[in-house]
Structures are given as C-alpha cells and as structure tokens.
Amino acid sequence: MALKRVFYEEWQMGCCGEPFSVGDEIRWPLVAFGEGRPRDGGHHGAEAWVENHGDTTHPTTGRVRAIDLVHQEFTVDL
Template sequence: MALVWLTEWEWACCGEPFGVGDRVEWRAVGVRPSDAWLGEVLGTELAGEVSWAETHHETSAEEEVPLAGVVRGIRAVFADRASTAADPVSFVVVPGTAAFRDLERLDRDVIGELADASSMTLLDGGPVPPPRPEDLVPLAASASPGRTDGGATLGWFAAAGPRPARRSRSVQGYLVEVEASPDFGRDRPV
C-alpha cells in the first residue's frame, strides 16, 4: 500500500475526479522524511509514512515515476495557518493542528465544499470582518515587468492601517491510500 500526498492547490486546479475503488494513474515524486513542509502539516510521525507525492506541476520527468493502482482510502487534511500582526499578509502552518476528514470521492464539488468549510478568525477568536470600502487603499504602483512603455500596474488593494493577526483552518491537501500495481516505483518517466 502506498500513502500518497496530493497538494490542495494542484487538485483544485487540474486534478481528475476519483473515488475509493477507482483505478488511478498518476505521476509521483518521492517524499523523504527530511521534507520539512510535509512534517509541518501532518506531524513528523504521519509524514514519515508518506512516501510519494502526486504532482502535475513543478517537477521534471527525471524526478517522476508512474503510479498506478486502486484507491483504498482518501482523507482531506485540514490545518491551521496563522499570520502575525507584524506580517498580516503571510500565513504559515501552525504545527500540531492537523485534522482529517474521510472522503469517498474527490472531485470539483467536494473541493468546493471543503473550501467553503474553511474558516478565518482573529487570533482572539472572533471572526474576521470583511474590509469596509473606506478602509481599502491601493498599494503603490510599480513598473510592470515586460512593459516597454514604462507604464505601471496598480497592485492589489489592502486594508489601511495595522491589521490584526489572523488564523485560518483550511484544506492543505489529501492523503490517498493506493494499492499500487506491481510495477510501481520503477525508475522511468511517465
């Protein structure tokens, strides 16, 4: 049995629907126990059980091996992410906050439902209020890369003034148990 990590954003973008009992064919890259990013989300013990990550972005064919097999289990992985008052825009995973939800199927409807279940709160526990229009200000305009006319593009809008530290719980990815085909793991590109 192979335990495979699927990153949430990749599946929200381009993943093909599948369910428990379905045969899948994916490209996978090896995950090492030293891959800190996975340990931050899952904790080191569970992260140590994950040996593959499915991907269809950001790797080369030399790094990938074909993974084919039958799906035996799917779990959505939620974790808290927090910002600080000093850096209210960046969010980092809060270690030890992983929570799981068993799924029978992973498709666009389920991904949307899980995204809707995500939450944003202030660190004091209150909900994050939506910004009021009068609190929004344009970020400084900057020269746009690739423009030859010297023009600038206006950046995103941000709330004026200091923002409180925030915390959110959202889906980080999916753990999928795959009963792999006998030839899985051979060192050959897809």
C-alpha cells in the first residue's frame, strides 16, 4: 500500500470533517497539489489536501498511520 502525506486544514475539519485517530480507516475527498493549488511549500511536504467542498463522489480510502500537528502564527510589522 502506498503512503501519502495529506494536509487537512483546520477550517475544513471544523466545517464538515469527521474526527479521526491513528489507526482509523478514512474516506476523504483528496486533491493533489498542482490541481487548483500550487505546491508552495506551506503544506509541510503533503502530496494532497482534503477538500470537503468539491467533488466528493470519488473519495480516497486509507488508514491513518500518523498525525503531525502544524501550528502557524502571523506577525504584523508596524
């Protein structure tokens, strides 16, 4: 089975995501980077992201092997 790193944005989970844990089988609608969103380095090595608001007719099924928490802060230059 191939491994794929997936970026799941907080707002996608907060809007319509289902809670998950390591070991859970999931069915997520994934979009590969390069299909509507450039791979700009801001997604921590992910190959795809979860898109709950697009075509959800062909979700990807897999098993969660690990979870990496990403924390981001912004600063304002005055």
